[in-house]
Structure formats: structure tokens, C-alpha cells
Amino acid sequence: MRTIEVVISSSVRPTERVDRVVSAIENIFQGLVMDIRADRIEAYDGPDSLKLLHELLEVRRSLTLPDLRCSEDLLAKSSVSG
Secondary structure: OOOOOOOEEOOOOOOHHHHHHHHHHHHHHHOEEEEEEOOOOEEEEEEHHHHHHHHHHHHHHHHHHHHHHHHHHHHHHHHHOO
């Protein structure tokens, strides 16, 4: 059986606050085990941590992609009237 491990790695720049970088990671990947250092954050978990990212991408896709059925209807109408 194959196992999926999700690994997130982020540097923390001198102008950034570590707690804000951690918060940004947690906003997208929930439930990670984190190794937090002053200049770098390493986070690990299994595939469940990708659920929120998947949901966010699905919402974004549904907001940005046109409804293909509407496009097909418009093309059919334009070819009939043309």
C-alpha cells in the first residue's frame, strides 16, 4: 500500500513575522505538524491536509470558468440567426 506524505517548506525572511507565516500556511493546509524555526518552517502531514486546498481550488474554478452549456447555447443561437 502506498502512503502519501505532504511536505510544506517555507523560508521566513527577516522582514516577516514567524507567526504570520505559520498562520498563512495553516489557512491553506490544516492539521500539519510543524517544525518552526526563526528562518524556516517545515510542515508535514498526510493527504487529509490537502482537503481545504482542494475545496479552495474548486470554488475558484467554479467562479472563473464559464458555464460551458451557456457557451454552447450561445454558439447554437448565433449559428441559427446568422
